[in-house]
Amino acid sequence: MQQPTSKPLGFGEILDQTFRIIKSNFKELFMISFWVIIPIIVLQTLLLTLTGRSFVFGGDIGEGAFNQLINGAESIATTSPIDDLTSSLISLLILFALPILGGGIIWTVKYAREGQKPVAKEMIKKALPRYWPMFWSTLLIVLIVFAAIFFPILIVAFIIGMFLVIEPIMGAIMAILLGLGFFIGLGLLFTRFTLFLPAVLFEKVAPGLGKSWHLTKKQTWKFFGLFIILSIITSVISMIISIPLTFLGDSVLYHVLSxxxxxxxxxxxxxxxxxxxxxxxxxxxxxxLKSMIDEYHTSESH
Structure with a gap:
């Protein structure tokens, strides 16, 4: 069992604790994800099967391995209106499931940091009372993120397009600089809002944006860097996993295993x-606490 944690952690220590918690509690963490997401996976499997999609393999079994990989990747990249509709429905259902999934895992981390033994079903139950505040807060964040990304992209694309027409080299430089500035600026802004979900879960606030802004104060760059590292790690793992699955083509089994x-x-x-x-x-x-002590000593001196 993990020892209770109450001291501030550095950049590397946060990553280390993340993987230690996963290693010590992987079964419960996976079961939380499984119980929340499995109904959606079952529904997706049913919908894909009803569209006449092959269950096991989406290509010609007699092809060589390289051709299977290429043709499988092409079949996955090619989508039909029915595929798009199914994907949209599944994405919507995942949005509804996210507060329970996130809440259950966050409760598990809290238990692990306090040296307690989490149980998957109990962690899910603990998240349920705050479901609707978490859901509406998540929906609000999704809308804010969409608006903050979509409209600036249009403006940046227009500016870059003008420079590319007038001066291609300068346009390329502007594209790199604006793209980098856009990524860092929005990344830092969103980092200030990211901790809204656990704030809503534990501190009975909604949508939790103000609380998140307070919690990330003076640590924005550090947390931004951590989110980038976590994104890179999960992307690499996803890429490694997706390569062998590509042999299955656009089959039902491919989507289920993915x-x-x-x-x-x-x-x-x-x-x-x-x-x-x-x-x-x-x-x-x-x-x-330090600020309160300083204010107390200041008032005493007067």
Whole structure:
């Protein structure tokens, strides 16, 4: 059982604790993800089967391995209107499931950091009372992110397009600089809002944006870097897993296994996200306590 954690952690220590928690509690973390997501996977399997898609293999079994890989990748990349509709429905259902999935995993991390033994079903039950505040807060964040990305991209694309027409070299330089500035600027802004979900879960606030802004104060660059590292790790794992699955082509089994394996990368990211939240509360509570002591001594001196 993991020892209780109450001291502030550095950049590397947060990553280390993330993977130690996953290693010690992987069964419960996976079961939380499994119980929440499995109904969606079953529905997706049923819908894909009804469209007449091959269940096991989407290509010619007699082809060589290289041709199977190429043709499988092409079949996955090619989508029909029915595929798009199915994907949209599944994405919507995942949005509804996200508060329970995230809440259950965050509760598990809390138990692990306190040296307690989490149980999957109990962690899910603990997240349920705050489901609707978490859901509406998540929906609000999704809309904010969409608006913050979509409209600036149009403006940046227009500016870059003008420069490319007038001066291609300068346009390319502008594209790189604007793209980098766009990524860093929005990344830092979104980092200030990212801790809304555990704030809503534990601190009875909604949508939790103000609380998240407070918790990330003076640690924005650090947390931004951690989110980038976690994204890189999960992307690499997803890429490694997806290569052998590509041989299955655009089959039902491909989609089922992709979703099941994606639970692992989801667990990694949300556990790291939860550790960042608890780290921020320790840091800010310590800072707030110091400020209260300083204010007390100042008032006493007067």
């Amino acid at each position: 979703n099941v394996f994606s639970l692992v990368t989801t667990i990694i990211f949300i556990v790291g996200y939860a550790v960042i939240y608890f780290e921020s509360t320790i840091r800010q509570e310590g800072t707030d």
